[in-house]
Amino acid sequence: MSKSTMAKWALGANATFSVLCGGLLLVMPDTAARTILADPAGWGKGAAVALGLGLLGFAGLLAALVKGKHLSARRVNEVVWADIAWVLATAIFVTVGADIWTSAGRLLAVDAALVVAGFALWQWIGARRLPEVLSMVSVTLRQGEIIAELRRPVQAPSAVIWRVMTDHGRYSEVASNIRKSEVLEGEGVGMIRRCEGPKGESWTEVCDGYEEGKSYSFRINTEAKDYPYPFAKLHGQWTLQQGSDAPMFSIKIRATPKGGALTAIMMFTLSKASFHGILIDLGEAWAVRMEKEAEDGWSNASNAGLATA
Template identity: 45%
Template structure:
C-alpha cells in the first residue's frame, strides 16, 4: 500500500465536504443567509456565494491531490495550514461578531469547524506516514516535447543491473503498460523488438544506440496503426553506471505529442502524472529484480 494512502483518503473526504458545502452556498445563498444570520443584510447573500465559489475551487485542488499517488508531505502540510486558518477564522467570527449570527448559524459554524478539524488531524497523521519514493523522477516540457527521466540507486553491481535491463522479454514483467516483449532480430544497434499493450495492441522498436554494459536506446515506431498513445515521436534511453558498492540506473524518455499547440499543452498537463507513475513503478520493479539477482 502506498505511504500516501492515509493522507489522500482524508484529503478526498475534505474535498467532498468542501464541494458539497460550496455548492450549497452557491445554489441556496438566500436560504442559508436567513438560517445563519439574526438579521441578514443584503451583502450576506453575495458573501456566502463568493465563499461557496472559493470552497468549490479549493475542493478541485484537493481532488487533484487526492488522486496523486506521489503527493508530498509539504503539499499535505499546506492543506493542513489552510484548514487551521479556517478554524481560526471560525473562532474569530464567533468571538468577535457572534451577535450577527442566529443560534442555528453558530451551530452550523461549529459543525463545519468540527469536520475541518477531523480532516486536518487525519491529514497530519497521513503526512507523517509519507515516505518519498527512492526513484527520483524529473519531467519537463521544452520546444513542444516532453522529457521524463527516472534514476534509482540499487544494491546490485552494474553488471547485474545491466543483465536485468537487457532481458528484453523480461521487460514485460516489470513494465505495467506492456504485456509482452519479443525480440524480432539482431542485437546491439539495429536490434528490433515488438512490444504488446494490455489489449493486444503492438508496435516495434529499433535500437538506435548501444554501449555494451553501459547504455542502450530505442526509437519507438509510433506510426503503428494500433499504437495506443497520442505521440508522434518517442525515444528512450536506458543506462547504468557503478555507484559505490552498488549501481545507479536511469531511464530517459523524450516524447513529441501529436496535434497542434492546444493538443500538446493538454498532453503535457495530463501526461506528467502518467509518465511519473509509469516510470516510478518500472524503476521500483527493476530495482527489486536487480537486488534479488544480486543476492542469489
C-alpha cells in the first residue's frame, strides 16, 4: 500500500463531504437559509449560494491534490489548517452570534464542524506518513498573470542534469499533462518542438531564449486550433543553477488567462492546485531520472575501469 493512501483517502472523503454540503446549499438555497438562519431576510439565499460555491471550489482543490502522484505533507497540512479555521470560525459564530441561528441551524453547524475536525485529524495523521518531497512549488497571481515556479535540488552532476533537461523528446515521460513531445526543427533559439495533450491535442512551442548549460525558454502557441487550455499567453523557462548543497533545476511558468481580471482570479483559484500537482509530479519524476542516469553513468565508468585493470 502506498504511503500516500491514507492522506488521499482523507482528502477524498473531505472533498466528498464538501460536494454534498455545497450541492445541497446550491440546489435549495431558500430552504437551507430558512432552516439554518433565524431571520434569513433577503441575504440568506445569497449567503447559502456563496457558501455552496465556496465548498465546491474547496472540493475541487482537494480533488486536484488526490489526483497528483506525489503528495507533499506541506500541502496536506495546509488543508488541515483550513479545516481547523472552519471549526474555530463555527465555534465563534455559534457562540457570539447565537441569535443568528435556529436551533436546527446551530445543531447542523456544530455537527458539520465535528465532521470537519475529524477530517483534519485524519489528514494530519496521513501527512505524517508521507515520504519527503524535495520539489518546492509556488503558484501566485500577479497583475492578472498566474506564475507557477518549481525548484528541485538533485544529487547528480550538472552535466547529467542539463542533458536530461534538454532531452526534449522524452519530456512527456515526466510531464503528466503531456502525452508526446518531439523536436520538429532547429537547435537553441528558434527551435520548434511539438507537444500533444492527454487527448491528442497538438500545439507547437518556440524556443525564444537559450544559454548553453544554464537555461532555455519556450513561448507556447496558445492560438493553435486544438490547444486545450484557456490561456491567451503561456511562457516557460527552465534553468539549471548551483544550490547551497547540490545542483538545482527550476521551472517558471507565466500564464495569462483569457478574459479580464475577474477571469484571472477565477482561473487562479481553480488552477492553483492543478499547477502545483503537475509541477510536483514533474519535479520528482525528472529528479529520479537524473539521479538514475548519474548512478548508471558512475556504475558504467567503474565497470569499464575494472575491465581495463
